[in-house]
Amino acid sequence: MATSTENTNSSFRALPSDGPVLLPDKFRGAVVEDLQLPPAFSLPKSELIARAIELAYDRDFSHIPVLGKHRNLLGYIEVATLKKKWEAGEVTPTDTIASCMTKFNRSPTTNPYTIITPDTPLAELESFLRNHIFALITDYERKFVLGVATSQDLEAFVSRRGI
Template sequence: MSTSSSLPTVLAYPPFGAGDKYRGAVVEDLQLPPAFALPSDEAISRAIELAYERDFSQLPVLDGHRRPLGYIDVAALKQRWEAGEASPSDKVATYMTKFKRSRTQPYTLITPATPLAALEQFLQDKLFALVTDHGRKFVLAVVTRQDLDNFVTRRGQ
């Protein structure tokens, strides 16, 4: 992928000012737990078990080089399993939602240095964001709107 369309977009954000409820904080300030991700060939029975042990509702799915491919919606997967539409030995890749990357929908890079104001913009129409390193080689954490709300509450705003 050496074309310019495969380059990640960088989130624009307003400069820190009086109206910034995050006071210039970045993703790293959220102190998120390390991400838990699945290889694409993991069995769905194991994926559901691991998700419930950790109380995660979405799990990133990675390729053999640890790059994000998509995610599993754990509740939806469990429903399919209970309805007999999925076998416990099926691979998670069969049921994952693939990340959409194209010229019109480029990958948005979210790193520990991403300002929370920019993250809030990103999460306006998404359930969660993957926090990765700048090279997108490793998934470091998963962040949700609730994480942002908890951060503001902890700061007493």
């Protein structure tokens, strides 16, 4: 016969008699907007590698969305990879980022979109980031990239809240 015991440690909560003991929601119901991310910036695919690296370091971004001619989202560049290719002589500063970007797979059957907006709960964002290095935060119609979130952003949020 299972008995329910009350746990006085505030970092745990007891579930019904046969349930496991779990930590509380570390995000306390917060949503992406609560991360207070800096506004994202995107680059056109025609941007030069030298300029992209300069802009990334000025803004302290590790991943930058890449846009097409009609401001449609094509993919992203990973700044560390771009810098390594430059230092290894695989690309020149005057090459465009289109040659180094990672393209998004647009197939809805093999890679369906996970829509992440300012109202997405942080618990859902954390779940998404377990399988991805970053998340693009978009407006509700997916027309504009509002921000870029990483696992480090979630860790900083939790540490600011003292959890």
